[in-house]
Amino acid sequence: MKTYISKPELGFPELEIQNNEEMMKFLGLQDSRKLKILFRKGGIDSKFSTYNFKENKSNEDMTKMCFKAIEKLFIKNKITAKDIDCIITCSNSVDQQLPGLSSRIFSEIAFNKDIHNYPIFGLGCGAFISAINLSNTLLKDDNINNILVVCCEAQTIKYLNNLDSDNNGQLMMLTLFGDGACATLITKDSSFDNSNLQVIDTKVSTHYSNSMSMKNEIVHLDEKLLENISPHIYELVSSLLEKHNLKKEDIKHWVMHSGGKKILAGVKKLFDLTDNQMQPSVQIYKEYGNISCASVPAGLNRLYTLSKENKYVKNSGDLGIVLGFGSGFFLGASLVKYL
DSSP: OOEEEEOOEEEOOSEEEOOHHHHHHHTTOTTOHHHHHHHHHHTOOOEEESEETTTTEEOSOHHHHHHHHHHHHHHHHTOOGGGOOEEEEEEOOGGGOSSOHHHHHHTTSOOOTTOEEEEEESOGGGHHHHHHHHHHHHTTSTTOOEEEEEEEEOOHHHHHTTOOTTOHHHHHHHHHBOOEEEEEEEESOTTOTTEEEEEEEEEEEEOOOTTEEEETTEEEEOTTHHHHHHHHHHHHHHHHHHHTTOOGGGEEEEEEOOOOHHHHHHHHHHHTOOHHHHHHHHHHHHHHOBOGGGHHHHHHHHHHHHHHTTSSOOOTTOEEEEEEEETTTEEEEEEEEEO
């Protein structure tokens, strides 16, 4: 059995933040030198938010982002909800746990009532790789052919409630995180026109680290986060390549979690990647910020888009690594072949 992944489709809230000065004014922090420095160092040009700063309220439910992404996915693959046998939802947005994301989606889209449903919560920015790994197991069931994977985050409101201008961690999260959703089809059916990626193998590992933790709904990032996770990332990817008798030079494409400027630079250095290989992930970060579990499928979307626009070279048969890592911390890497 072979596992295929379609080009992920994206969905975002209506509110796009392009002017950090304007957002700071809404927050009453226009004179905060600290926040200005954090925005500048963060390296994010724009992002999206479900939060309406002018009216001081959330103006869009996270499921609306999912609907946008799912609708695009269905149109591109010429399928309907009735063609889906299983749904995997990935999210880390604390205030959206109940009702679950899948229940919210079911309330608006007419899926089969007996559809399999697997929520992934708490794996942070690596959840998409976990979904790939789970899908590969689920597709061995003769009754499951097409799996819809939805990754969605609505995080900005978390860092705006009771904002403390003296809390460096809270301010850092405010500058880094954005809201967004991705929908992807993972299937054993190679006949879909939009299934352009074959999963060769996936490896995951879990380690304990308090470098990323949450207290009172505020994420804490230790300064040694990258230092702590880098050896594990390198070991995981190296073992995956060795298993298939491959070298790093055999891998043409790298799509990774776009968690931050330092994270991207760290992975680039770790595997000695070129600016061109970093292009899809770097662009996602600059345009959307850290969209957590949706960042990896968004990077895949960008790789395909750049290739179609002749701004990135991708050939049939090229090998790639899809890399995710998140809180806890969870690590996952998929070895893939582009079709």
